[in-house]
Amino acid sequence: MRSWLPLVRALRGRGVAALLASSLLLGLALGTVTRPLCCRAQSGVEAAEAVTPAQLLQEAYQLSEQAETIDQYDQVIAMCEAASDAPLSPKLAEYAQKLLSWSYNRRGEMNAHDGNSQRAFADFDAAVALNPQRWQAWHNRGVSHALGGDYQAAIDDLTKSIELQPQYGNAYFNRAELLYELGEFQRAVGDYDKAIELNPADAAALNSRGHAYYRLGDLHRAVADYDRAIELEANDAATYVNRGDAYILMGRFARAANDFNRALQLDPQLARAYQSAAWLKATCPDSRFRNEAGALELARKAQQLAGEQDYRYLDTLAAAHANAGRFDDAVKVQYEVIQLVPEDQADRFKERLALYQAGQPYRLGGGEHVATQPRRLPQAR
Structure with a gap:
């Protein structure tokens, strides 16, 4: 599986900042809230500090732009939740919910990266519940389902992610991987096709589509995909083993032997290469x-x-x-x-x-x- 979305700022929408600015300029924030204890300045003063919900959300957004640790995302989430407890205008309430959803998704990515799979799933689940339009969270929860062994739930989440963002190739790739594991090789080919259409230089998708063709008995197409994958990543030992396996079925034993030898040169620790050669x-x-x-x-x-x-x-x-x-x-x-x-x-x-x-x-x-x-x-x- 391709894992959770990469932790890059490119995923942060500029529309979020614009919405917040608009809300503040129009004076849509009502009342005051107490800044969460975890977010107060570390000056030794524990007195509650009253701020408006709009101010708190603005601070939450500014922190989210720089957040790089789980603790920082904890603070963003606490600030959003504190602001949401106060009376809010409809627009500001919508913004708070979207920022909270985004923050849960981002914290989930970091928890996943750190190996905290249960916390990651809970974060992705919360992100989806808060904003059902957040396609990244659907994708990430789908990956979590898959890694937990619930393939059908994973496929359902990935399908929803694709509906919301049909140009994200990894979702097609991951759904194809699951279909492959379920033995639905022809359907898997369809999703690999789409992943490759969106990223023609995706060697892993070409390699995986080759596997699906192999299992369907279409060895010539399998080899063609392995050929292209090797052109893109000439040092991937596993792809040489895969192509060698296909060559054996085609009776091209010399080519198979050459591929296994090349794989062993590239990765002397690859057990599959020794197995296939044996x-x-x-x-x-x-x-x-x-x-x-x-x-x-x-x-x-x-x-x-x-x-x-x-x-x-x-x-x-x-x-x-x-x-x-x-x-x-x-x-x-x-x-x-x-x-x-x-x-x-x-x-x-x-x-x-x-x-x-x-x-x-x-x-x-x-x-x-x-x-x-x-x-x-x-x-x-």
Whole structure:
């Protein structure tokens, strides 16, 4: 996922300042309020200071222009809430609510950046409630939903953000990522299309659309997207692995091997690169690309770097054992694979187990490349 909106002042609307100035000039503020304790001057004097709501909101706005910490946004929010407790003209009340919504959203971004996900979600939720037209808050709450695992709620929020601001490409990208995770690859392609239309140099969107085409079986389009992504970001090792995986399915084994080698040169710590290279060396139907010792070494390195019991990595290790004639080891590892694999995918792994039990290695055929269907790396946008 691309994360919450960047903390940049470009998102702050000039209309906010104009509205405040207009309200003040027209004398629309009524009564006085007590400045919140957290916002009083640090002079040792704790006496309450009476100010008009308009003055307090003006100070809140001025502070918001310079705010860079959560504490400063706390102050802006406290000032807005204190002003809102006083009788306000309709225009000033509307402005106070919008500034408060904006401030909650900004504080949510900072909480998210600091890893305070629950506080961030609460802030984004408050921002949406205060101003349902704030598309940034809808987007940010959608990202929070996604990171919390509630994909449908995330899609709903991102859809609302897109309705309010159809020119923000990251919202299309993030919705596409969620659709991809839900297996709705064709719909994901549509959103990736829009993200790329809005930003043709978005290498991550091209890479992700390539994944969706890969899963749809449209390998030529997948490779075309990977090609373009590599043109834009030539040092992204993961994209070379993705293209290499597609080349395996196309039977272009030499190109696949070259891509895996390039990925390993660029990132010697990328577990997927070792896994894909091991898979090719262990299972390729063309003996020129198989290598018993090399496959085992690469498969073990992949598992070591991954630091987890992922069935894909274990499946590759089992295939490498079988390719080297170590069928007892292959059977043992493949049993582990079957314990970990999702139940609806278990049949093909059981078929490989039967091969190893019969003393036969697994060879790629029929367009199958199970071990490394592109596993996409998390995005942070």
